[in-house]
Amino acid sequence: MTDPAPIGHNMPPEPTPFEAMDIHIADLMETAKGFLDGEPIETPEMAAIVAKLIDEGRKAGKDADALRKDEAKPFDDGKKAVQEKWKPIIARCDLVVDTAKKALVPYQLKLEREQAEAAAKAREEAEQAQQEALKAERAAREAADLEAAERAEELRKAADRAERTANKAEKCAPTIAVEGARGIGLRSYWIAELVDPLAALKHYKQAQPEALKAWLLDQAQKDANAGKRAIPGFAINEDREGGMNMFDACPAHSPGDAVHWRAQTLKGDGTAAMALAYIDARDVMRRLDEVCGPDGWSDSYTETAKGRLLCTISIKCGDAWISKSDGAGDTDVEGEKGAISDAFKRAAVKWGVGRYLYDMDAIWAECESADRNGKKYWRKWTPRGLAQLKGAAGSAVAPSSPGRTSLSPRSS
16 A cells, blocks of 8 residues: 655645746736726826836836846856957967968059059950951951951951950959968958038938938037037927926937947858947947036946946936936956946946937948858958948937937928
């Protein structure tokens, strides 16, 4: 006879932290559906319930994110150790490649000059052969001479061969052969130079009107924040009721040259990469100075029990200081310094600084790559790739930036 089963033996196991949080948030969603049904809020009691839902939603999101970070920490720590181990030797490889490329440039330019001279000579010979063939063909037609016609045909064939040789020479780019690998040659870059500002303005007014408008608004807002009250083409509107609307001003569009790009995914042939946009800490400081004034904001830092750095950005709104916080761990690149910068930027996102960049579509841009052990790695953006990325940053949609005074373009 078997022993009786102990009490509770058929009870399910305790839920994992993920399962428990999933149940909690599912319950919160069901509760919210009962109150957020599209009907207007008309009583203080209903308003208090909805406000409570907001508070519980924020707390649940923060708790869930903390659990996510705890679960990911062993993987992040392992990744950091691998990065630190391999980074120095990979950097030495890049140094070898960059230095070798610089050493090759004078020789490559010499090859390019020689190739250009050879192509010019081949073109001259092709044109001369063409003239001789035409002359022989005319003479053969006038003389009705069969032998002359045969000579003219041979000269025509020679002229066609010379033409093909000249075409090939003009298209040939000098390269240095590398056994078992792709040859090395000089790459051409196309760099835009502004020579007619009015023509350029007319072009971009037609091609990218929204990007141009966003840039003009940004420039005018800076002038308005600096005290200018008369700007041609703009109306300067004072908002006395709301005062400085930090929640609108901070998220304003960053200038295209303040947006940086990190390569995420490299194409198989190494000629283009998917780029993610970001702004650095100095750009965030500049935005806060422009909107709030240097004495209108402050930042402070504390370390959590788990070693994460928490940044709090406080902004003076009227007579009150409002604070928002977020944190980060050490980065793969600069450790504690990177954590301070990341925490600062994350806290600024809560004020809306650079938040619109997260809504930008991913963009593929031209880049240079390097080969290591048969695998390609991103090295840097080409000038054409940087132009593509700058155009994408200028076209991004961001909230308007009223600052201390709001701007609206005058209709033309």
